[in-house]
Amino acid sequence: MNNKFFALPEEKQQRIINAGYHVFSRNSYKKSPVGEIAQTAGISKSLLFHYFHNKKELYFFLWDKAAEMTIQTINDYACYEPENLFEMMRRGMYAKLSVMRKYPELTAFTLKAFYEKDPEISAEIQKSYMGIIRDSAAIFMPKIHPEDFRPGLNLEMLIKTMYWTTKGYLWKALQQDTFDFDRLEKDFLEILDLWQIAYGRETPEKGNDQ
Template identity: 30%
Template sequence: MNEKFFDLKKEKQDRMINAALKVFALNGYRHASTDDIVREAAISKGLLFHYFENKLGVYAFVYDYSVRYLLLELSTAVDAKETDLFTLMQQVETGKMHAMCGYPYLQPFLNRAQAENVNEALVAVEERKQQMEEAYENIYARADLGKYAAAEDVMKLRKMMELTIKGLMNERILEDAFQPEMLYEEILEYLQLSRRLAERSGQPSDEEITEK
């Protein structure tokens, strides 16, 4: 982490972080420019480069900051004793929403980074990316699928939900006024639908009831 950066007033820190998150989220590393970042943050280019050597330095910093901030929110939002898959998914989304209340483009940026194909950007965030993936694995490893008859189908539902959530987020960030709270409410509706489908798959069919 760039310790000098944290000597700035919090308002200016957040303005610079949010600007970088937005520019990288919308453009990806290759097409993002520091000119766009300083314009969005309403600062001078000299100030940006006083704290960060180049575009890669900015990217690595905001990625590191984003993962640290998100993991902190997840540690609060996710119940360590919870074992229901769909409750865990809802708690994870709650943590993401809380993180985006302060940094609206934090999760869109992390999603975009998942599809990054520029080698220097991939190498710069590799360690922190692995830490984030392990955190999610640890959360979902607690899920008890025993209540559902078709565990494999439930895991497919989870994969479908993850793709749906990313798709919804991609749609919403292209709108003029991206609001994490409204996106969160929409995501909860899809999670509730997925839960109902999973619970229905665990119930015996009419034919099975007749045979009994």
């Protein structure tokens, strides 16, 4: 990668990044034309190749950028500070919305990349993804206390189920022509309330602890 990309004004960098997310999120890796990315960004194809040597380099730059922005925003929102899984997830939702508002198609790109089958990139994406998940779990899992949940729950499976549900909801929402951030926030907060009622340990009411 040519470091001249980072010398560009922030607005132009963001335009190229958004163009990459736009094209790659709508097509498979193989069927994503670099020329279309350049056109969407308002630059020539040769100039894009001046910043990135080839399509694969651009793709992994966008993947790493998505991970970097997501992790930074998670830290900004102090998502791992609470010792309550549901509060962590609530903060995580607001962090995710913050990233999506700045880079509207970043989430669609990352989901598309996760399911990408092209052997040129799929193994590297999965390796990177599992590393991110492993690092994240190492931070938040020690903060989760089994006594906060109903007895007998498999907490690891519970967290996986929550993750699969969230990812499935986002994937469906992203298939719409327009993305309704307010609706996503409302739905996800309702889902969190549902999970907390279903899986959280009931707290005895005052005066009723016999």
